[in-house]
Amino acid sequence: MTIPDKVPEGWKAVRIGGFMGKIGPLLRSTQIDEKNIYGLQTTDDHKNHIGLIHGGVLTSLLDQVVALVAWNAADRQPTVTVQMDTQFLGSARSGDFLKARANIRHSTRSLIFVDAEISCSDGLVACASAIMKISRNSGQST
Numbered sequence: 001m002t003i004p005d006k007v008p009e010g011w012k013a014v015r016i017g018g019f020m021g022k023i024g025p026l027l028r029s030t031q032i033d034e035k036n037i038y039g040l041q042t043t044d045d046h047k048n049h050i051g052l053i054h055g056g057v058l059t060s061l062l063d064q065v066v067a068l069v070a071w072n073a074a075d076r077q078p079t080v081t082v083q084m085d086t087q088f089l090g091s092a093r094s095g096d097f098l099k100a101r102a103n104i105r106h107s108t109r110s111l112i113f114v115d116a117e118i119s120c121s122d123g124l125v126a127c128a129s130a131i132m133k134i135s136r137n138s139g140q141s142t
Contacts, residue, residue, distance in 0.1 A: 007025070007027060008027070008039070008041070008097070010029060010030055010031060011027040011028065011029060011030060011039055012027065012028055012030055013025045013026070013027055013028075014026045014027065014028050014038070014068075016064070019060065020060060020061075020064045023040070023046070023057060023060055023061070024040060026038055026039075026040060026061075026064060027039035027040065027041070034101075036065075036068075036069050036101055036102050036103060037099055037100070037101045038061075038064075038065045038068070038099070038100045038101070039097060039098060039099050039100070040057075040061055040097070040098045040100070041097050041098075042057070042092060042093075042094055042095060042096050042097070042098060043094055043095070044094045046094060047093070047094045051093065051094070052091045052092065052093060053091070053092040053093065053094070053096065053098070053125075055088060055126075058086075058088070058092075058098075058118055058125060058126045059084070059086050059126075059128075061098065061100050061118060062084070062086060062100060062116050062118060062126060062128040062130075063081055063084060063128075063130070065100040065101070065102045065116055066081070066084065066102050066114045066116050066128065066130040066132065067079055067081065067132065068102075069102040069103070069104065069114055069116075070104070070112040070114055070130075070132035070134075073104050073107060073112055074112060074132075074134045077134055077135065077136065078134075078135040079112065079132040079133060079134055079135060080132065080133050080135055081130060081131075081132060081133075082111070082130075082131040082132065082133045083130065083131045084128050084129070084130040084131075085128060085129050085130075086126060086127070086128040087126065087127050087128070088125070088126050089124045089125060089126055089127060090120075090122060090123055090124055090125045090126075091122075091125065092118075092120045092122070092125050096120040096121065096122070097120060097121070098118050098119070098120050098125065099118065099119050099120070100116060100117070100118045101116065101117060102114050102115065102116035102117075103115055103116075105129075109134075110133060110134050111131055111132065111133055111134070112131075112132040112134065113129070113130070113131055113132075114129070114130045114131075114132060115127070115128070115129050115130075116128045116129075116130065
């Protein structure tokens with residue numbers, strides 16, 4: 001994966017390992033009024049065989065942003081994706097800077113409903129609605 005040399009002004013890298021770390025770096029806006037806005041600088045490594053940013057990159061970015069927003073809303077308790085419906089509304093190309101934002105639509109004691117979207121300079125690229133389950137048990141056995 002070709003990683004951009006520097007982080008654009010107004011953004012900071014989010015330290016995330018695993019799969020998203022291989023796609024990223026995932027960036028977070030440092031602007032106070034842009035609390036739940038994340039970014040991804042795309043490269044040739046993100047494109048599919050017809051030269052557009054691969055749908056898997058877009059859905060991975062949406063899922064990660066939804067998870068981060070849900071995690072914060074759940075007082076940093078683990079959350080897992082139960083369902084995510086994605087609509088592809090436009091396209092992005094290598095070199096485009098993707099902005100992803102997510103907002104909590106509704107929450108209960110155990111579920112968080114989140115809406116998210118990705119845009120680039122050409123407009124809206126994708127959106128999603130997700131249901132996240134709050135995992136009160138971090139998966140460790142006692």
